[in-house]
Amino acid sequence: MAETTLSHVPPQMRPSGLRGVAADWSSDQRAFKNVSWGKAMMWVFLLSDTFVFGCFLIAYMTARMSTVEPWPNASEVFALHLFGRDLPLILIAIMTFVLISSSGTMAMAVNFAYRRDRKRTAILMLLTAVLGATFVGMQAFEWSKLIMEGVRPWGNPWGAAQFGSAFFMITGFHGTHVTIGVIFLLIVARKVARGDYDTDARGFFTSRRGNYESVEIMGLYWHFVDLVWVFIFAFFYLW
Amino acid sequence: MVEFTPRTTDAIPPAEVPDVELYHPHSWWTTYVFSQDAKVIAIQYSSTAMAIGLVALVLSWLMRLQLAFPGTFDFITPEAYYQFVTMHGMIMVVYLLTALFLGGFGNYLIPLMVGARDMAFPYLNMLSYWIYLAAVLVLVASFFAPGGPTGAGWTLYPPQAILGGTPGGQQAGILIMLFSLILFIIGFTMGGLNYVVTVLQGRARGMTLMRMPLTVWGIFTATVMALLAFPALFVAAVMMLFDRLLGTSFFMPALVEMGEQLSYGGGSPILFQHLFWFFGHPEVYIVALPAFGIVSDLISTHARKNIFGYRMMVWAIVAIGALSFIVWAHHMYVSGMHPYFGFFFATTTLIIAVPTAIKVYNWVLTLWRGDIHLTIPMLFALAFIVTFVNGGLTGLFLGNVVVDVPLSDTMFVVAHFHMVMGVAPILVIFGAIYHWYPKITGRMLNEVMGHFHFWVTFIGAYLIFFPMHYVGLVGVPRRYPELGETAFIPESVHTLNEFITIAALVVGFAQLVFLFNLFWSLKNGREAGGNPWRATTLEWQTPTTPPPHGNWGDRLPVVYRWAYDYSVPGAPQDFIAQNDPWPNKPVVHR
Ligand code: HEM
Ligand SMILES: [Cu+2]
Numbered sequence: 001m002a003e004t005t006l007s008h009v010p011p012q013m014r015p016s017g018l019r020g021v022a023a024d025w026s027s028d029q030r031a032f033k034n035v036s037w038g039k040a041m042m043w044v045f046l047l048s049d050t051f052v053f054g055c056f057l058i059a060y061m062t063a064r065m066s067t068v069e070p071w072p073n074a075s076e077v078f079a080l081h082l083f084g085r086d087l088p089l090i091l092i093a094i095m096t097f098v099l100i101s102s103s104g105t106m107a108m109a110v111n112f113a114y115r116r117d118r119k120r121t122a123i124l125m126l127l128t129a130v131l132g133a134t135f136v137g138m139q140a141f142e143w144s145k146l147i148m149e150g151v152r153p154w155g156n157p158w159g160a161a162q163f164g165s166a167f168f169m170i171t172g173f174h175g176t177h178v179t180i181g182v183i184f185l186l187i188v189a190r191k192v193a194r195g196d197y198d199t200d201a202r203g204f205f206t207s208r209r210g211n212y213e214s215v216e217i218m219g220l221y222w223h224f225v226d227l228v229w230v231f232i233f234a235f236f237y238l239w
Numbered sequence: 240m241v242e243f244t245p246r247t248t249d250a251i252p253p254a255e256v257p258d259v260e261l262y263h264p265h266s267w268w269t270t271y272v273f274s275q276d277a278k279v280i281a282i283q284y285s286s287t288a289m290a291i292g293l294v295a296l297v298l299s300w301l302m303r304l305q306l307a308f309p310g311t312f313d314f315i316t317p318e319a320y321y322q323f324v325t326m327h328g329m330i331m332v333v334y335l336l337t338a339l340f341l342g343g344f345g346n347y348l349i350p351l352m353v354g355a356r357d358m359a360f361p362y363l364n365m366l367s368y369w370i371y372l373a374a375v376l377v378l379v380a381s382f383f384a385p386g387g388p389t390g391a392g393w394t395l396y397p398p399q400a401i402l403g404g405t406p407g408g409q410q411a412g413i414l415i416m417l418f419s420l421i422l423f424i425i426g427f428t429m430g431g432l433n434y435v436v437t438v439l440q441g442r443a444r445g446m447t448l449m450r451m452p453l454t455v456w457g458i459f460t461a462t463v464m465a466l467l468a469f470p471a472l473f474v475a476a477v478m479m480l481f482d483r484l485l486g487t488s489f490f491m492p493a494l495v496e497m498g499e500q501l502s503y504g505g506g507s508p509i510l511f512q513h514l515f516w517f518f519g520h521p522e523v524y525i526v527a528l529p530a531f532g533i534v535s536d537l538i539s540t541h542a543r544k545n546i547f548g549y550r551m552m553v554w555a556i557v558a559i560g561a562l563s564f565i566v567w568a569h570h571m572y573v574s575g576m577h578p579y580f581g582f583f584f585a586t587t588t589l590i591i592a593v594p595t596a597i598k599v600y601n602w603v604l605t606l607w608r609g610d611i612h613l614t615i616p617m618l619f620a621l622a623f624i625v626t627f628v629n630g631g632l633t634g635l636f637l638g639n640v641v642v643d644v645p646l647s648d649t650m651f652v653v654a655h656f657h658m659v660m661g662v663a664p665i666l667v668i669f670g671a672i673y674h675w676y677p678k679i680t681g682r683m684l685n686e687v688m689g690h691f692h693f694w695v696t697f698i699g700a701y702l703i704f705f706p707m708h709y710v711g712l713v714g715v716p717r718r719y720p721e722l723g724e725t726a727f728i729p730e731s732v733h734t735l736n737e738f739i740t741i742a743a744l745v746v747g748f749a750q751l752v753f754l755f756n757l758f759w760s761l762k763n764g765r766e767a768g769g770n771p772w773r774a775t776t777l778e779w780q781t782p783t784t785p786p787p788h789g790n791w792g793d794r795l796p797v798v799y800r801w802a803y804d805y806s807v808p809g810a811p812q813d814f815i816a817q818n819d820p821w822p823n824k825p826v827v828h829r
Contacts, residue, residue, distance in 0.1 A: 025448060026447055026448070026449065027252075027447060028252055028442060028443070028444055028445050028446050028447045028450075028798070029252070029254075029255045029256070029440075029441075029442050029443070029444060029446070030255060030256075030439070030440045030441075030442070031439045031440065031448065032439065032440065033255070035440065036440075037359040037360070037436050037440055037441065040436045040439060040440050041359065041360065041432045041433075041436045044432055044435050044436065044466065045428070045432055047466070047467070048428060048431075048466040048467065048469075048470060049470075051466075051467050051470035051471070052470040052473060052474060054470075055470055055471050055473075055474035055475075055514060055517075056474055059474060059478060059489065059510060059514065062507060062510050062513075063489060063505075063506065063507065063510070066507050066510075067505045068505065069505060153481065153485040153486065153487045154485060154486035154487055154488070154502070160505060161487070161488055161504065161505060162487075162488065162489065162505060162506065164487075165481065165485075165487035165488065165489060166489075169477070169478070169481060169487075173477075205362055206262075206360075206361075206362040207262050207362075208260075208262075208362075209260075
């Protein structure tokens with residue numbers, strides 16, 4: 001018989017470290033103790049989404065390395081003409097700053113959510129959403145600037161056509177993630193503000209009761225989108 | 240004989256989460272159509288998959304007819320043949336097998352087998368099905384689109400896939416295919432999250448991972464793989480859509496078509512192949528692992544013996560799943576690659592044979608001196624083992640670069656993959672349906688029709704695909720609608736082609752008997768009772784059959800043992816259900 005003894009010990013007495021992991025995985029009911037279904041789902045989804053972004057980025061690198069035409073120079077292409085001179089990467093620096101800050105406000109929102117501080121949680125989530133929307137807005141500005149300079153998905157004035165293709169595809173896909181995030185931030189913020197998580201109100205679609213953990217799950221997604229941006233930033237703008 | 244000492248104390252763990260509250264449907268629509276019950280969703284998934292699978296079956300008849308009697312059927316032009324090949328392959332692999340194993344069996348069996356009330360996210364689960372249905376409908380639409388469906392081959396290799404010379408390349412066909420695939424992936428992801436989270440976080444009290452039936456292990460591992468492999472197909476589909484719609488050149492090199500320079504340039508068709516096969520090879524195991532799992536349970540139950548080497552079986556499943564992510568380029572030997580690369584991929588490919596062989600040995604050792612009941616599920620399970628070994632052996636040929644290069648793109652390859660990922664998993668699906676139909680409907684499938692179906696399908700499949708190995712070895716290429724007057728092709732090939740076609744038609748019609756049986760037995764089948772096979776796993780222990788919404792009535796099951804306690808010496812029956820505390824007294828648990 002494949003025996004696995006079930007030893008049920010109170011959480012504070014559970015073995016720690018690797019032994020704890022082994023104990024959890026060989027236990028019944030849950031492999032990750034104290035992880036709710038919602039959070040587990042978000043982690044698994046993010047793992048899958050990592051593979052999506054990973055494939056996009058690897059495809060981009062392959063295209064860039066195998067093309068025979070010169071690749072446009074990032075510090076020139078992404079420069080803004082401000083105060084009478086070209087500032088390389090200035091817009092993208094601001095965008096990155098905005099997005100990273102939004103991760104900060106998100107983390108604070110999660111913190112207040114667990115204290116059931118409805119007002120501050122909602123405000124911080126709104127702030128996060130505004131920062132996210134600002135990011136998307138600036139991205140729209142960047143896109144229009146490049147488009148006006150003649151960059152198209154199928155070609156550009158400076159070299160390999162794949163530059164525009166990969167740029168629009170990957171930043172677009174990331175921007176879509178941010179936009180979806182903003183929408184969900186607004187939805188969750190509304191629920192927090194309305195007190196749905198205190199009154200055990202049921203979700204409109206799922207008819208399940210929510211709780212403040214939704215804020216944290218939302219946060220996981222948001223930090224992930226930020227993290228992905230760091231990679232896009234490094235591979236697109238700094239390489 | 241091993242001395243068996245039952246343990247007298249077995250701690251019953253406390254429940255870690257309160258019992259979940261289910262969505263209670265208010266109307267007929269939310270009960271049977273927009274249902275959030277995994278069992279209903281499973282039936283919806285399975286019926287849709289089988290319906291679209293029938294289309295693929297008919298397409299295979301048309302192809303076979305053309306191959307056997309070239310020139311007889313006016314409507315099967317070379318273009319039409321390519322379209323049939325493409326749609327047949329894609330439907331069989333993605334829309335039938337993947338959907339049926341994961342969406343169908345996954346939904347039905349996971350919650351029941353791990354002792355859960357339902358999937359973790361029933362609403363998402365429901366969406367998953369409806370998006371899958373949309374993907375299927377979009378796919379079907381391509382048959383009616385101007386220019387018809389795409390004829391690019393199920394591998395959809397660019398550049399030809401989006402050029403005018405390929406059917407549907409410059410028309411709607413390829414667009415619809417890519418769009419449908421993207422939908423499928425989105426829908427699958429929603430379901431996949433459910434299956435993974437339910438197995439990891441939603442098991443019953445006492446149900447450890449190492450007590451799960453191998454069916455659940457197979458489906459679970461396949462789902463994890465699918466969640467990591469489909470992203471590559473998703474990305475490839477998006478990029479190809481852009482190449483076709485926006486004129487980007489991700490996959491398109493500089494080309495001259497009809498003496499005219501196209502605007503594409505600088506892209507890499509090989510990049511697509513890498514992305515496609517990073518999905519495509521794991522996909523083979525996404526349909527194989529659930530089959531492995533199910534077959535283990537069928538064999539153990541119908542041979543009244545515990546599965547041999549349970550732990551090894553689990554680790555073999557996991558090892559195969561992991562290894563299958565580093566072998567993909569064995570599909571690209573003829574695309575040209577650095578010899579060291581070929582060496583690497585040939586080696587990893589052959590290494591997979593080790594865990595796979597372990598599984599085969601363990602199945603055989605489970606049967607060894609077992610009390611084998613030749614029920615219909617068992618017959619299909621035995622047929623699977625033989626067929627899988629057969630297909631696996633030709634896989635060893637093809638995994639070696641030097642052997643593969645001359646055999647690549649011949650009918651030998653077609654014979655190989657039909658054996659290993661066509662016939663073998665389909666046999667398991669049939670066996671599984673005969674096995675679980677009584678639980679789903681409360682009635683047994685008719686045995687006479689079942690035997691007829693089994694023998695015709697099993698023998699027929701060999702009559703179809705065995706000669707195909709020879710045809711391939713002589714050098715007949717795949718994806719050729721017609722051989723014409725070719726010196727190196729002997730007369731015997733033409734005779735064989737006619738023979739194969741007749742066999743294929745017969746096998747095809749035998750499936751109609753099976754379909755008829757499915758409907759006929761709904762009303763006329765023998766009453767099955769709750770546990771007709773006297774099986775140990777939890778789904779057979781539900782309070783009522785078919786299981787109600789929520790599966791378990793008011794008390795969730797508590798699990799005391801693994802899934803394979805058959806013929807335990809000293810036990811009152813020749814099986815001990817997983818929720819049977821024997822030799823302890825049953826305790827009433829809250
Ligand atoms: C009655 C059973 C079947 C018959 C008679 C049949 C017949 C065929 C034929 C004649 C071809 C085309 C060969 C060529 O010209 O290249 C083909 C291709 C293919 N079949 Fe089947 N098939 C059957 C079942 C299946 C199943 C169950 C699968 C599931 C994996 C499957 C997957 C494929 C694939 C992936 C291709 C390759 C398509 C391509 O080349 O793009 N077939 N089949
Ligand atoms: Cu492969």
